[in-house]
Amino acid sequence: MSILNVMWSGGSAFASVHKVHRQILAQVDPGTPVNTWLLKGDVRGCSADIGQSREWHLSSAQLKGKHVWTLLKPWLQRRFYQALKGTDVQVVLLDGLGTARALLPVLKKLPQLRAVVLFHGETRIKAADRTLLRQLPPAQLTVAAVSQTLANSLERDLQVPVVTLRSALDPTDFRSRLLSRDQARARLQLPVDDTPVVGAVGRLVGNKGFACLIEAFAKALEQRPQMHLVIVGEGQARTALQEQISRLGLRDRISMPGHLDDAATLYRAFDWVAIPSLEEGLGLILQEAVLAGVPVLTSELAVFREQLAQAGWYATTEDPNAWSAALIQAFDVAPGQVAEDQSAVLSPGGTWQEFCQAARSLLSCRQ
CATH class of the missing domain: 3.40.50.2000 (Glycogen Phosphorylase B;)
Known part of the structure; x- marks a missing residue:
């Protein structure tokens, strides 16, 4: 069994987001393989090299389905599906709403995979996002946020339960x-x-x-x-x-x-x-x-x-x-x-211990 870490992009602008994901993924059992997908950009200039990294080199227009890419979204989703089908991935950690929009329609067709969508900040919520998040059963999808304040805000906007995983440092x-x-x-x-x-x-x-x-x-x-x-x-x-x-x-x-x-x-x-x-x-x-x-x-x-x-x-x-x-x-x-x-x-020591326990629970392959 392995864990797949899917990031929106590489690059220095996303360094803090990658740092949080690294801290979370460091808590999984040592014997659990962890690999990373970068949907945009590459591993240069960021700390995204968790396990083996795959660079998809997609554009924002492709991922968001803008212009001609609206018609080609099924093609892109088939690529994601083929890359996941038959693998030993059990948990997919998704970086924010943009990544969730791209991957959740695919994961819906792979019910053996469990998805965790981690929000790092406020984001614009659309009605289609609420619909998308409700399409996966609670046993397959967990929505989490890096602070209690953000979790409360997201619960109001998304109208789904949101787990608090307050980020911390060792x-x-x-x-x-x-x-x-x-x-x-x-x-x-x-x-x-x-x-x-x-x-x-x-x-x-x-x-x-x-x-x-x-x-x-x-x-x-x-x-x-x-x-x-x-x-x-x-x-x-x-x-x-x-x-x-x-x-x-x-x-x-x-x-x-x-x-x-x-x-x-x-x-x-x-x-x-x-x-x-x-x-x-x-x-x-x-x-x-x-x-x-x-x-x-x-x-x-x-x-x-x-x-x-x-x-x-x-x-x-x-x-x-x-x-x-x-x-x-x-x-x-x-x-x-x-x-x-x-x-x-x-209380950095206590906050770190709480974070470690919450991260292990969130990514547990036995849920």
């Missing part, structure tokens, strides 16, 4: 990879001194809120002129963000080093980590920062309160004035104590 393994403060600052070409540094990590896209953070940082510099901001990540909003930085005259105060494969090792370069997202399914950056002993300042989202409760530091979403005030206040307190309080609430 604290011992994660901390063992961290660079020291001086090493991390040298890697990011930052001053190896007491310069106050705010870090942010994520794709450079609108819903990550980096434009708001940059504006807030500019305002905060009026009272904290020594601060430096580092935004680690890559994406389509880079040009707009760089233009904003230039317009504000902050090129010597804000660094944008791009996507870094070792970003998860660099948190100790920062005094605070800012997460100004407009929406998140979980926000793995929050967990990584807390594990590294760095306090986090987040936007006012329910999913962040789910994890940090009263120990969190929150600023109103998309409000530069609120974020500026929060940044100024952050450097009036001892960050070490805030980090300890946040770690106590997040």
Whole structure:
């Protein structure tokens, strides 16, 4: 018996999704083979190489059935069916709704296979999606989400039960990879001194809120002129963000080093980590920062309160004035104590054990 991990795409933009799947699949019995399908892209630039990987090299139009591909969807589904028929696959882990739309019609014809659809964030639900998810019996299909907040939202929209699998990281393994403060600052070409540094990590896209953070940082510099901001990540909003930085005259105060494969090792370069997202399914950056002993300042989202409760530091979403005030206040307190309080609430060790047990149950071949 084996498990098939089906990912929408490879590439650095999907690195956090692949990281979550790797953590989940690491919990299966050592003797259970796990292989991966990449529907788009290839394994370069991402951590998708779980077991043997098959690259399908499909386009979004093909997968979504757009234009002429509407007529050719049966052809594509036959390809998937032939690739699965006669294999020893028993459980198929599907990355989100797009992947589910492509594969569930095929799995309906293979009732011996059990499907787990894992949602990583909010998504636009159509009436056809509700119909699709109801076509497979509960014994064959499990819908799961990476946080309780997301699970509650999906249950309302999909009108099907949703299991919570709150993603977590192995604290011992994660901390063992961290660079020291001086090493991390040298890697990011930052001053190896007491310069106050705010870090942010994520794709450079609108819903990550980096434009708001940059504006807030500019305002905060009026009272904290020594601060430096580092935004680690890559994406389509880079040009707009760089233009904003230039317009504000902050090129010597804000660094944008791009996507870094070792970003998860660099948190100790920062005094605070800012997460100004407009929406998140979980926000793995929050967990990584807390594990590294760095306090986090987040936007006012329910999913962040789910994890940090009263120990969190929150600023109103998309409000530069609120974020500026929060940044100024952050450097009036001892960050070490805030980090300890946040770690106590997040409870990384206990959260990791709960995650491991839930992942093993979700992917069990004996259900």
